[in-house]
Amino acid sequence: MQKSGNAGPVVDGDSRPVIINDRWCKGCDICVSFCPKNVLERPEGGKAQVARVEDCTRCGICEIMCPDLAIQVVPAGDRKEERSGARGGSVHGK
Amino acid sequence: MQKSGNAGPVVDGDSRPVIINDRWCKGCDICVSFCPKNVLERPEGGKAQVARVEDCTRCGICEIMCPDLAIQVVPAGDRKEERSGARGGSVHGK
Amino acid sequence: MARKPITYYLREDKMPHIWCEGCGHGIVLSAVLRAIDSLNLDKNNVCVVSGIGCASRAPGYLDFDTLHTTHGRALAFATGIKMMKPNLDVIVLAGDGDLAAIGGNHLIHAARRNIDITTICFNNSIYGMTSGQYSPMTPTGKMATTAPYGHIEEPFDLCELVFAAGASFVGRGTAYHAAPLSRLIAKAIAQDGFAFVEAVSQCPTYFGRRNKMRNALVMLDWQKEHAVTKKAASRLSPDELEDKFIIGELGTRARPEYTKRYESIIEAATKETDDDV
Amino acid sequence: MARKPITYYLREDKMPHIWCEGCGHGIVLSAVLRAIDSLNLDKNNVCVVSGIGCASRAPGYLDFDTLHTTHGRALAFATGIKMMKPNLDVIVLAGDGDLAAIGGNHLIHAARRNIDITTICFNNSIYGMTSGQYSPMTPTGKMATTAPYGHIEEPFDLCELVFAAGASFVGRGTAYHAAPLSRLIAKAIAQDGFAFVEAVSQCPTYFGRRNKMRNALVMLDWQKEHAVTKKAASRLSPDELEDKFIIGELGTRARPEYTKRYESIIEAATKETDDDV
Amino acid sequence: MGNKTSIRLMQGNEACAEGAVAAGMRFFAGYPITPSTEIAEELAFILPKVGGKFIQMEDEIASISAIIGASLTGAKSMTATSGPGFSLKQESIGFAAIAEVPCVIVNVMRVGPSTGVPTAPSQADVMQARWGTHGDHPVVVLCPTSVAETYTLIVEAFNISERWRIPVIFLMDEVIGHMREKVAIPDPGELNIVNRARPRCKPEDYLPFDADAGDGVVPPMADFGTGYRYHLTGLTHDRTGFPTTKRPEVDALIRRLDSKMDKAKQEVTFVDEVLTEDADIAVFAYGITARAGARAVRDARASGVSAGLLKVKTLWPFPEEHVERIASKVRAIVVPEMNMGQLVREVERASKGKTKVISLTRVDAEPISPQQILSALKEV
Amino acid sequence: MGNKTSIRLMQGNEACAEGAVAAGMRFFAGYPITPSTEIAEELAFILPKVGGKFIQMEDEIASISAIIGASLTGAKSMTATSGPGFSLKQESIGFAAIAEVPCVIVNVMRVGPSTGVPTAPSQADVMQARWGTHGDHPVVVLCPTSVAETYTLIVEAFNISERWRIPVIFLMDEVIGHMREKVAIPDPGELNIVNRARPRCKPEDYLPFDADAGDGVVPPMADFGTGYRYHLTGLTHDRTGFPTTKRPEVDALIRRLDSKMDKAKQEVTFVDEVLTEDADIAVFAYGITARAGARAVRDARASGVSAGLLKVKTLWPFPEEHVERIASKVRAIVVPEMNMGQLVREVERASKGKTKVISLTRVDAEPISPQQILSALKEV
Amino acid sequence: MYKEIRLSGTGGQGLILAGIILAEAAGVYDGYDVIQTQSYGPEARGGASRAEVIIADDVIDFPKVTSPDVVLIMSQQACDRYGQHVKPGGIVLVDDTNVSSIPSLEDACVVTLPITEIARHDVGRQVVANVVALGALVGVTGIVTPDAMEKAISSRVPRGTEELNMKAFNIGLERGREARAKHETP
Amino acid sequence: MYKEIRLSGTGGQGLILAGIILAEAAGVYDGYDVIQTQSYGPEARGGASRAEVIIADDVIDFPKVTSPDVVLIMSQQACDRYGQHVKPGGIVLVDDTNVSSIPSLEDACVVTLPITEIARHDVGRQVVANVVALGALVGVTGIVTPDAMEKAISSRVPRGTEELNMKAFNIGLERGREARAKHETP
Ligand SMILES: Cc1ncc(C[n+]2csc(CCOP(=O)(O)OP(=O)(O)O)c2C)c(N)n1
Ligand SMILES: Cc1ncc(C[n+]2csc(CCOP(=O)(O)OP(=O)(O)O)c2C)c(N)n1
Ligand code: SF4
Numbered sequence A, B: 001m002q003k004s005g006n007a008g009p010v011v012d013g014d015s016r017p018v019i020i021n022d023r024w025c026k027g028c029d030i031c032v033s034f035c036p037k038n039v040l041e042r043p044e045g046g047k048a049q050v051a052r053v054e055d056c057t058r059c060g061i062c063e064i065m066c067p068d069l070a071i072q073v074v075p076a077g078d079r080k081e082e083r084s085g086a087r088g089g090s091v092h093g094k
Numbered sequence C, D: 001m002a003r004k005p006i007t008y009y010l011r012e013d014k015m016p017h018i019w020c021e022g023c024g025h026g027i028v029l030s031a032v033l034r035a036i037d038s039l040n041l042d043k044n045n046v047c048v049v050s051g052i053g054c055a056s057r058a059p060g061y062l063d064f065d066t067l068h069t070t071h072g073r074a075l076a077f078a079t080g081i082k083m084m085k086p087n088l089d090v091i092v093l094a095g096d097g098d099l100a101a102i103g104g105n106h107l108i109h110a111a112r113r114n115i116d117i118t119t120i121c122f123n124n125s126i127y128g129m130t131s132g133q134y135s136p137m138t139p140t141g142k143m144a145t146t147a148p149y150g151h152i153e154e155p156f157d158l159c160e161l162v163f164a165a166g167a168s169f170v171g172r173g174t175a176y177h178a179a180p181l182s183r184l185i186a187k188a189i190a191q192d193g194f195a196f197v198e199a200v201s202q203c204p205t206y207f208g209r210r211n212k213m214r215n216a217l218v219m220l221d222w223q224k225e226h227a228v229t230k231k232a233a234s235r236l237s238p239d240e241l242e243d244k245f246i247i248g249e250l251g252t253r254a255r256p257e258y259t260k261r262y263e264s265i266i267e268a269a270t271k272e273t274d275d276d277v
Numbered sequence E, F: 001m002g003n004k005t006s007i008r009l010m011q012g013n014e015a016c017a018e019g020a021v022a023a024g025m026r027f028f029a030g031y032p033i034t035p036s037t038e039i040a041e042e043l044a045f046i047l048p049k050v051g052g053k054f055i056q057m058e059d060e061i062a063s064i065s066a067i068i069g070a071s072l073t074g075a076k077s078m079t080a081t082s083g084p085g086f087s088l089k090q091e092s093i094g095f096a097a098i099a100e101v102p103c104v105i106v107n108v109m110r111v112g113p114s115t116g117v118p119t120a121p122s123q124a125d126v127m128q129a130r131w132g133t134h135g136d137h138p139v140v141v142l143c144p145t146s147v148a149e150t151y152t153l154i155v156e157a158f159n160i161s162e163r164w165r166i167p168v169i170f171l172m173d174e175v176i177g178h179m180r181e182k183v184a185i186p187d188p189g190e191l192n193i194v195n196r197a198r199p200r201c202k203p204e205d206y207l208p209f210d211a212d213a214g215d216g217v218v219p220p221m222a223d224f225g226t227g228y229r230y231h232l233t234g235l236t237h238d239r240t241g242f243p244t245t246k247r248p249e250v251d252a253l254i255r256r257l258d259s260k261m262d263k264a265k266q267e268v269t270f271v272d273e274v275l276t277e278d279a280d281i282a283v284f285a286y287g288i289t290a291r292a293g294a295r296a297v298r299d300a301r302a303s304g305v306s307a308g309l310l311k312v313k314t315l316w317p318f319p320e321e322h323v324e325r326i327a328s329k330v331r332a333i334v335v336p337e338m339n340m341g342q343l344v345r346e347v348e349r350a351s352k353g354k355t356k357v358i359s360l361t362r363v364d365a366e367p368i369s370p371q372q373i374l375s376a377l378k379e380v
Numbered sequence G, H: 001m002y003k004e005i006r007l008s009g010t011g012g013q014g015l016i017l018a019g020i021i022l023a024e025a026a027g028v029y030d031g032y033d034v035i036q037t038q039s040y041g042p043e044a045r046g047g048a049s050r051a052e053v054i055i056a057d058d059v060i061d062f063p064k065v066t067s068p069d070v071v072l073i074m075s076q077q078a079c080d081r082y083g084q085h086v087k088p089g090g091i092v093l094v095d096d097t098n099v100s101s102i103p104s105l106e107d108a109c110v111v112t113l114p115i116t117e118i119a120r121h122d123v124g125r126q127v128v129a130n131v132v133a134l135g136a137l138v139g140v141t142g143i144v145t146p147d148a149m150e151k152a153i154s155s156r157v158p159r160g161t162e163e164l165n166m167k168a169f170n171i172g173l174e175r176g177r178e179a180r181a182k183h184e185t186p
């Protein structure tokens, strides 16, 4: 049976702050609507996409609100510091 | 099937204030112990008996405390008045 | 004393009852009957339903329509009866095991629906009928045949639970306080909606003997010593309250009753049909 | 963001999950995983148990020992597991129908025993899996397939009920308030004893559509508008509170935990045996 | 409702609900479960229109308990469920049997055991329907083969239940429950409706379990709340309804209950024999499988095999006379079932070695096809 | 316990409890019910002495659910009940069957249906034991005839349950449960104890429902909490344990489960044949009735009737080969049962018309007497 | 006559209702024997959706469609799954608004129409695509009478939407007839 | 040997325990085959109580007592119910402390002893009347060895009461033997 490995995130912390799993996304628009920086977009009938990468603050809201566990926000720099910052950020900021 | 009639108490209100149904009494001693006037008695291994009729105040405690529904306290005189009086009497008087 | 002698409500040919010498269930039953009498209910209009257990044998002695069901399900059976004959005074009499162990779910749901059924729990803190296993009401530390080393669970506060579930009325009494118990039950029956009374009873045979209370008198005494009214409780320190329980009316609220609410469905449904025509 | 990516806890090959577009259950599940992550639990030591329903499909996606039982009985299965392996972190994930309707009795008894199981109720106020019948959490007046004229029952206040039953910890959160929900769940897991979290979730497919909430966004908005913290609530008038519900940690108490208590039985029993020798 | 023509396109579950209402059913308590849920949903909608009542209870045990309670007030009552719920109802079905409370329990079968395949058809509860509760008990089990038959057979279910004071199990399979067919709705006047016998004596003379006051098997039954003030229990009881453990009384009660299965047998046995007169090979089938059987028999005849069909709508009491008679004149009886071979055991028993009995099973969550039966017929 | 001699006077229920502990049972969850309660009471006392655990749950459904949960951690687990509780457990028994979780369910039979006569003996749950839950499912049913046999047979119940990953029903009647007899307690070393096969592969290679990793029928089973991190469901599932509705996979699962009954048959069939070699009339009996049968056979022989006894301890899978073989050489098989005739149906089926099958029934809450059987033997 | 019709697409397209309407038209108003079935299962939520109708002069024994005479395809997923299963000589009606790779069948007639597009633009509401499809299906196959269809539609669609649906049906019917004519006169 | 023994009285007299002790003595310590049964049912609570023991050299097939060889009667109710049921030539031992109307039997030997009285006065505790009765029964019948009885008693009575019970047994045994002697030498 497939078991997840024990490795950390496989992605590079700096290049892509938000990764959307296309295969899991069902296109509910929640991330699009909750992103405080209007980073995300979704074409009619399609999957969510990162449209304005540069505006992303890595606040993590999209990740925790995605009902399909399809989004991963990658902490930048020292992950520990970043994380606590992200955690501190309010999800009600919108 | 036997159905109870609609008649009131069949006993004469004045002559016997406390009637104990011998067939139902299991001899638990509760009435004896709870009677505030020490009216009742129970011979070892036997059923409860009215020993000192004259002391009975018809307070009704023995009736409401009998687990075998074996005691009937008959109100004297005007039953309505008597009843409310009896009701008012505290069962914790002992 | 009741307006009518208690025998008026009994199936006398079925007496004496099967309960043991000194069993508190008889005292509670007698309180129920005095409550019914005080409300002047019509015998033909009262329906008493029970589950399985010593307490649940009560209906067999009562001269009403009576139903002795399966273990724990009395309230579900009673719900069907009440739904189809909302005018009946439906009363459930059952034990702590029946109502709070296997029947716990029906108890909280009947309370939530607020269906007009009065439930009296004969709480002897033990399974009497099956000879002394612990129940959800057995106090921590007590002995039972299935707790040979002392019981490690804590009992429910049943009144709190049933009120939290939505009941209109909850209260607690004891066999010792038989007269107030009867008044409490009368209030419960009079309440429109789900009403619950926990009647603390004694099982000398299986609870008492195993727990150093040698007979009913000792157990009644225990009730006297440990029950306090709300008012009395307010004067006691937490330490003093530690091993006490509160008796009296413990919760009342006004909420629409279920079968009455159902009338609005029938109205809506028949109106729609009329509209169709 | 979690220390480990959420995928670390998923059986990725089983994804995407079966839940509908916008279903709140996914948000709640994600909150559960972040809570687990924040506590640094060992994957091999976590056991997730569910009943039957949409919510109860959750364990299938989680890379722990997972058990998908019969409808309503998750807590009873979980009790057996916890009894024989008290060191496992046992978590029950299930729906409002599963836990509060058919499973209501197991819920209150697990709470009473105070066994160290964390229960998360995915409350979407409806039976999602069976396509939209009312549940014990459906608000009065709402539409459901079995309430075509509007629902006439009142829902439980589940946290109140479970706390009244004896739980060590109860709290409520919503999918909208996902971050605090996750913290609440972490607290619940950390609590030694029975802990219960009601997670208000949305079922756009069967609750939303039938009740004029056309999608998940509208429903999340409803959660935002109707949930208030205890502190906020204390500043509102009863009228303003009328259609609100309270979120946050709603009850905590310290009580001995069941499996730990059982150790005392083993001690007493083995001591007795030793004495025999 | 609402449609004025008397020919309607109906789903099996809908026909079950509406047929029950036509039979006079006025109380339904249930708990949702696929694939029976539409019955509850339909009744939530239509019952209040005729002054009846619907309630969704907290579980299946509560549901059956509630309908037994309601039946005691005189209301014809029903619940509907599927496998897992049917298992849960078993204890209270036994109560209805011993306390002789009329009620109808619908089980729309799905694949089991346990949760199995909730949305797929099966016929694996037919033995459970007979033997599911503990103790000796009587029960009648009916099983329709079409939507139209569902409508009329559920009426019979109520008639039998009322007539014999017996729980009647109405088994459907998911295919019948969910498919839509034409139903010619009988005029209300056309339907034969049976109501329970009520006591004609005065309350003080009423012995609620005195069968002699009835037909010798079924005692008349008073409605709660009408002054008869009687007692009902799940304990063994005497004629007065009160508990007894006296040997002859216990014996008399259990045997009288059991005798209902025999006494009622003829009246409650619905078996269609199709082309059996000259058949030298027979198919014994029920539910949706009987439809495949019908097609297979037709196709077999077309290809020169003299096949016939026992289309069985009463599974219990098992129609052993039919089987025995057929067994003594055919080369083989083919028994297709959507299970591992359940009722075939009864066919084997009833045929007493007189013919070959061939079990055809299918348990992959799909109905048995006409082809499968046809090949079996050709192979014999 | 406490008694040093290895010969002890024990009650049937006590032997059941102690035998189970000897078999390695370490978790018991139950709910009191006459006449099984002594099993729970005894275990509440002795289990913690051996580090095991006892819990009284809120009802019977919770009890069986808890033991299934406990079994998943690797603990041999048991529950005990009587008719009404056994009815309630049916749904979860089906779960144990489809999820293949070893566990033993004891039912000390009393008179039913419903509450019936709680304190009196009966054998009316033998069909329910096989068919009580919905859907096709495998289950083994054992039934001891003495207190000593109770002790050893419950050990076999655990062995079978562990070996075949199957729920085993242990049926006792009230007479066996409550009477006391001498039991020679086997030395712990003497007992043959079987434990479930556990996976030997690495966690990442574990396919929890891959029977080929075992003996082709029974997949090895990992304990929860040991790093295998697998999924278990009551839905039909594939070899990985995850839900499937694919036809071939559903079919394979249901048929594999069912095949346990066949595959295990020889190993789990316990039938004593007493004086059957030269018998021209046989008694087929189980439980306490087999004791009456033994006496009747002895008395019959004494009066010149060549009777023999099939003393049947495995009720399911039904020992049809034994019956068929006997049927072909005796004039009649007499089947005494404390019910309205349940297992006699299987005897009829298995004898295929080769001999006369005579059903003796008794349902007055008393055991069948040797005399009743003897007269039947003499009458044939 | 013994015709098997399969309507396939995704959940939410209203194909079950379409199947019911078709069956009701054939059975109740045109007097045929009729059976309608549908897919249940995980697909019922979101994934593929399927309704089947059998229409016959004579009593229909077995309700399962084995080799359909007419197949309606309203989504690519449905196309991939059911596009190849049609009786030799049968008709496949494809909504090419949603289906990009149209099956090419040797032995069956494939008719493509932009059904959803028609609903959106010609009728004005995408939700009635199912009824447009019914119109087209009847137009192409003539399997039931338009009159029966109209009665069935008005008895089954939500109150207040009768007119919209009638419009959808008639536009679909028209387009279906045209398509048939085109096919018949090659 | 094949002996059936019935012990009867009321609930609370400890007759079930007496039956167990007797059976254990015969089975475990004297090496016979043995079966002990008892009455359950409503009687178990308060009313009549009954324990039965069968003792045999050979394997005992059927556990029910049908015609007892020895009957112990400790209450009037038990006397009324079981007093007449004894095998011809059997022994009926009656506690005349509790039984006023002693049955007169043609074909059996009736032995009366004030068992409860003996327990109360000679032993000093009424609760051990059951063990006095066992002593008497063994004294009268010799059905098991006193040695086996003593072992069984000490293994079955509550800890701390061994001595009291041994005293009760021995006094009962003595009185039983005396009574037998009286009967044997008329
Ligand atoms: C389904 C089922 N489970 C268990 C029992 C056994 N049983 C009968 S009464 C009872 C408990 C009685 O306790 P309680 O309700 O407290 O009543 P009491 O006898 O103490 O008055 C039990 C467990 C049963 N009859 N049915
Ligand atoms: C014994 C039993 N009864 C009924 C069902 C049918 N059923 C499956 S899930 C469910 C309710 C699901 O509701 P909930 O627990 O709220 O979960 P949701 O789907 O809303 O997440 C029901 C009634 C069942 N599987 N088993
Ligand atoms: S929230 Fe998740 S599922 Fe929804 S659109 Fe965004 S990525 Fe897709």
Ligand code: SF4
Pocket: A017, A018, A034, A035, A036, A037, A038, A039, A040, A055, A056, A057, A058, A059, A060, A061, A062, A063, A073
């Ligand atoms: S991390 Fe925050 S800012 Fe970046 S896309 Fe997500 S919600 Fe928007």
Ligand code: SF4
Pocket: B020, B024, B025, B026, B027, B028, B029, B030, B031, B032, B042, B047, B048, B065, B066, B067, B068, B069, B070, B071
């Ligand atoms: S209280 Fe009742 S039962 Fe007890 S001794 Fe008095 S009369 Fe008898």
Ligand code: SF4
Pocket: B018, B034, B035, B036, B037, B038, B039, B040, B055, B056, B057, B058, B059, B060, B061, B062, B063, B073
């Ligand atoms: S009525 Fe009162 S005073 Fe009279 S006997 Fe009873 S308790 Fe005593």
Ligand code: SF4
Pocket: C018, C019, C020, C021, C022, C023, C024, C025, C054, C055, C124, C128, C129, C202, C203, C204, C205, C206, C207
């Ligand atoms: S056992 Fe206990 S509860 Fe039952 S009747 Fe006796 S004293 Fe009452």
Ligand code: SF4
Pocket: D018, D019, D020, D021, D022, D023, D024, D025, D054, D055, D124, D128, D129, D202, D203, D204, D205, D206, D207
């Ligand atoms: S039906 Fe409702 S609860 Fe179930 S997955 Fe869909 S949205 Fe979620």
Ligand SMILES: [Mg+2]
Pocket: C053, C095, C096, C097, C122, C123, C124, C125, C126, C127, C128, C135
């Ligand atoms: Mg109790």
Ligand SMILES: [Mg+2]
Pocket: D053, D095, D096, D097, D122, D123, D124, D125, D126, D127, D128, D135
């Ligand atoms: Mg829900």
